[in-house]
Amino acid sequence: MSIIDVAKEAGVSKSTVSRVINSVPGVTEGVRQNVLDAMERLGYQPSVRRPGPKPISRKGIRTGNVMMLVMGFEPHEIYRMPVFPSLLHGVEIALRETGLNLVLAGYDPNQPLPAGLASDQVDGILLMGQVTSLSQAIRNKLANIPSVGLMRGYDDVINVCDRVIYNNKSVGPMAANHLLELGHKRTAFLNFDTFHSAFARRQIDFKETMESAGGSVIDLQTKEPQNHAADPLGNLRPHIEQLKSMPEDQRPTAICCASDAVLPDLYMVMMELGIKPMVDMSIISCDNEKQIISRLNPKPATIDIRTEMIGRQAVRQLTWRFANQDEPSRITILIEPVLVKPE
The missing domain is CATH 1.10.260.40 (lambda repressor-like DNA-binding domains)
Incomplete structure (x- = not known):
């Protein structure tokens, strides 16, 4: 029946x-x-079903819990991470679609394992953050629980963890080509965290692309990012003053920022010095942090690294791994960034 x-x-x-x-x-x-x-x-009786979405397959699912483990950050710091809100949104959407629950935890390698992980109350791990000092306890868990690394390369856990990452090698060239299409060949690259490997890669690739097209790049950076954090305006102002003092036929007509995070300070300093952002000097930045971009007027161009898509795809990959735990090869999914032009 x-x-x-x-x-x-x-x-x-x-x-x-x-x-x-x-x-x-x-x-x-x-x-x-x-x-x-x-x-x-x-005499028909419908089967009793639990309301809400269901996982496509229950194979490999025991508790229905997925832990998002953020390495190197305290729990109260997680929500202040620039890319985290959109990444978490993508994870939550995909988990709702599959009927799984999210457990969010920060982890310090010097502290005990989070309770849910230590007691085996999670079916899988979404891993993000700093993994350079993974404890042996975490490595053992990654080797025995389906896991997916988000955002970073995670080369040191590539043999035990699937990965969903954005193609950072496309970011710098995409930004440079956008400015070249607008006719800008005298440019500057703003990077106040030279120890950040992703930002450094963007700077190198931007410069190579611009110079190969006959353009020029002035590097605006500091080797001590902690000083910029302590006094961002004071650290930034001399660099913009330097650009303003240059002869007009040598002055950059556009700036590329390694991250959207510096944009509010950049806009403030430029306006203090009488330089109109996106009028006197074009700007493109990276990451598409909507909570930052939305506060700026006029808005700059930005490279969207598609963190929400990364979150969704990571959950899909994790649910695939639930059902294919015996598959020995580890899979890397590369998400391509896209250019977001000013409205």
Whole structure:
């Protein structure tokens, strides 16, 4: 006995029977009663189902919990990470679609394992953050629980962890080509965290692309990012003053920023010095941090590294790994960034 039989008995479609069974609005009272009468005549009893979305497959799922483990950060620091809100949003959407629960935890290698992980109350791990000093306890867990690394390369755990990362090698060239298309060949690259490997890669690739097209790049950077954090405006102002003092035929007409995070300070210093952002000097930055970009007027161009998509894809890869734990090869999924032009 199935809803097909009920539909035939009631003279309605299968979808109408499904709506009645699941109490979905849009069915008139007369039709609803007709379907219920048909179910009674046939002795049909719908199966009891837990409301909400279901995982495509339950294979490999024991607790229904997935831990997002952020390495090298205290729990209260996690939400201040620039890329985290959109990344978390993507993870949450994908988990809802599969009927799984999210457990969020920060981890310091010098501290005990998070409770849910130590007691084996999670089916899988989404790993992000700094992994250069992974404890042996974490390495053992990664070797025995399906896990996916997000955002970074994670070369030191590549043999035990699938990865979903953005193609950082595309960011610098994409930014340079955008400025070249606008006619800018005298440029500057702003990077106040030269120890950040992703930012350094963007700077190198931007410069190579610009110079190969006959353009020039002035590097605006500091080797001590902690000094910039302590006094961002004071650290930034001399660099912009340097650009303003240059002869007009040598002065950069555009700036590329390694990250959106520096944009509010850059806009403030430029306006203090009488330079109108996006009018006197074009700007492109990286990451597409919407909570930052939305506060700027006029808005700059930015390279979207698609953190929400990374979050979604990481969950999909993790659920695939649940059902394919015996597959020995580790998979890397590369998400391509996209250019977001000013509105």
